[in-house]
Amino acid sequence: MSRTSPQHRREAERLHDVLAVAADTLKPSPVPLAAIVRVGRARRRRRTVGLVIGCGLLLAPPAVAGFGVALPDHAPPAPGQAATRPTPPDTFDPVVFRVVAPGERVRTGTGPELWLTEKGLHRSTPGTPDQYQAVGDRAREHPRPTVGMTADTVGDRYFLSGLYTGDLRAGRVIVESAGGPLTATVVRLPGTPGWGAWYAELPLRGSLAVHRVTLYDERGREVTSLRPASP
Numbered sequence: 001m002s003r004t005s006p007q008h009r010r011e012a013e014r015l016h017d018v019l020a021v022a023a024d025t026l027k028p029s030p031v032p033l034a035a036i037v038r039v040g041r042a043r044r045r046r047r048t049v050g051l052v053i054g055c056g057l058l059l060a061p062p063a064v065a066g067f068g069v070a071l072p073d074h075a076p077p078a079p080g081q082a083a084t085r086p087t088p089p090d091t092f093d094p095v096v097f098r099v100v101a102p103g104e105r106v107r108t109g110t111g112p113e114l115w116l117t118e119k120g121l122h123r124s125t126p127g128t129p130d131q132y133q134a135v136g137d138r139a140r141e142h143p144r145p146t147v148g149m150t151a152d153t154v155g156d157r158y159f160l161s162g163l164y165t166g167d168l169r170a171g172r173v174i175v176e177s178a179g180g181p182l183t184a185t186v187v188r189l190p191g192t193p194g195w196g197a198w199y200a201e202l203p204l205r206g207s208l209a210v211h212r213v214t215l216y217d218e219r220g221r222e223v224t225s226l227r228p229a230s231p
Contacts (some may be wrong), residue, residue: 096172097186106187108199112152112159116189121163121197125152133163135195145224147173147198147215151208158208160184161199164215164224171218173198178209 100106105115114123120134133150145166152159164170169192173184179202188196202208214225 096183097170098188099190100187102189106199108159108201110154110157110159110201112154112161112199114161114187114197114199116187116197118189118193121161123150123152123161123199125154125159127154128152135163135165145215147213147224147226149210149213149226149228151210153204156204158202158204159199160202160210161197162213163195163197165195166215166223167192167194168223169218170196170198170215170223171220172216173200174212174214174216175200175202175210176212176214177202178211179203179205 098106100116102117103115105113107113112123112125114121116122119136120132123131123133125131133148145164145168147162147164149160149162152161160175164173170186170188173186175182175184182200182202184198184200186196186198202210210228212225212227215223217223
């Protein structure tokens with residue numbers, strides 16, 4: 001076993017003294033507890049925000065799915081389901097179209113009556129019990145489709161009526177007034193007589209303001225129209 005020489009012992013002691021002096025000069029700084037607490041709180045807040053956003057993303061799909069139920073008709077169809085497009089009806093509501101027998105009286109809402117014969121249109125109101133419009137001459141003088149209009153005051157209403165002519169099956173008559181468009185009731189005899197009549201009622205508000213009367217065929221195509229003269 002080798003022994004340490006006195007010189008080595010002196011060098012080791014001198015190194016020990018140097019390290020001791022260096023250790024005494026190195027004083028540890030105080031721990032920044034306040035800063036550590038602030039950093040910890042900030043990290044917890046970030047984690048909380050992340051959790052809230054994550055929960056919102058998890059809840060988002062059901063909300064979107066619920067909204068999709070109320071999407072308009074042009075929304076993409078569901079998988080495996082064919083897309084459909086709404087198509088306009090080929091015929092109009094039968095409520096606004098009546099086929100009557102010759103002489104059959106049609107009573108309107110406010111009391112006026114009208115009926116058709118083979119020669120034309122008859123109408124009766126409380127003020128004028130019997131009025132007549134012949135259709136024979138009108139059809140001969142106007143080979144193209146026509147539509148006419150007359151107006152009677154009945155109580156607090158305007159009673160509008162008129163003849164139409166043409167080799168067609170009328171589907172609808174629209175009266176455009178200051179109050180907006182109004183669908184009239186079409187009345188005709190059985191078969192294809194080449195003419196018919198219509199009637200409608202408007203509220204009595206000052207002077208009568210009818211801008212246009214339009215005749216449509218049974219497929220919804222405009223046939224002819226009338227712009228009555230202003231009173």
